[in-house]
Amino acid sequence: MPIERNMNFCDFQLSGETLRILSTGALWWPAEATLVVSDLHLCKSERVARRSGQMLPPYETRDTLARLDSDVLATKPARVICLGDSFDDDAAREGLGDAETLWISRMQAGREWVWIAGNHDPAPVDLGGTAKSELLAGPLTFRHIATPEQGEISGHYHPKARLALGGKMVSRPCCLHDGRHAILPAYGTYTGGLDWTSPALASLLAPGACAILTGRQPCAVPVPQRARA
Template sequence: MRNVHSFSFAGARLTARPSGALHWGDRNLLVVSDLHLGKSERIARRNGPLLPPYEVQDTLRQLQKDILETGAAHVVCLGDSFDDLAAAQALGEDHRAWILRLMTGRRWTWITGNHDPGAPGLPGDTVDVLTLDALTFCHIATDLDRAEVSGHYHPKAAIQLRGRAISRPCFLRDSRRLILPAYGTYTGGLRTQDRALADLMGAGARAILAGQPMVEIPMPR
């Protein structure tokens, strides 16, 4: 696939994909963050606006595509895989079966998030933190002195492309943090100029915009 963006982080050769997924080829590992499956159900349950209830199907279709294109043997979900515990428990049988098919024949790790405690009723390993070689996978970036891959913030950035401003989800990276964009269909975004991200990322941080074409720029502040 041509429209990907490869880079090095903490000695690992990684590939950012236009969907917002991260591929670690040497480990045959696919990483996604913040699927927020069941968000439309959760909003409706709390008397919010009725959204078209297709985001689970759309997100799983994209995840299936990334798994097939990379041939990943191990999938890591970096937390907030479900919009809340009730959304996980309300997952339709067809969608649950779809997830089980995606899990078949490969290792699967659910990182706990602030929205969910993992994936109740589904197999795989549920952990707070996963360390592989020099990389530590967690939901929210910390101040610990380690090379972290995390999610949570749903970063997005804007550039001028062909004479107009384009805003997209983005990966953020500096010398010791790599933050993935939200993968789920109904997940909003936090601009990189927001204080939470501006204070978190180092001075030389870069943003890799997902979508087509993929573009790497200095992190907008």
């Protein structure tokens, strides 16, 4: 399925469109100058502290925004789509500081910005951009949770691959695609991952599914057969 590989990205096709997975896990749609990220889970440390009292280093929001800013600067998109769970829960938006709010506003300037609603959070309506439950753009549909629909790009599952690579075991977030739809990895800093062999993902993938591993050198590998059983 992938048609091009580079040290910093790996391409694949979906519904006749060439799509590019960047090293960060973002998706770039060159023909539409569209950058797509999923599961930012901003303000997760604030949510964990609020609910459990456990203190995590409160830097994950800035780290996530810094990587997103870098991808925006590199691609100069006309449109950015955030595929849901942009905040860690429906109250986490209140934990976003003024500096981070201004940072997001600066990234939004001069381009279309779409917040897709997730299962953790509603799409924010007071942070600039447009809030939607899903977005249809050309032959592609963008939503948070995968369905059997053809030409769909979603997130939610935080897929992660664990395999032997270069003589050692590695674990990397990955994009899964099977010619019908693509499931993006979580972009946020404090996000776990669902193993690519899990039954939940197996039920969504067609035979011949492929995973694009993120990292310094994104690469495409077949999804193990047991993940499609």
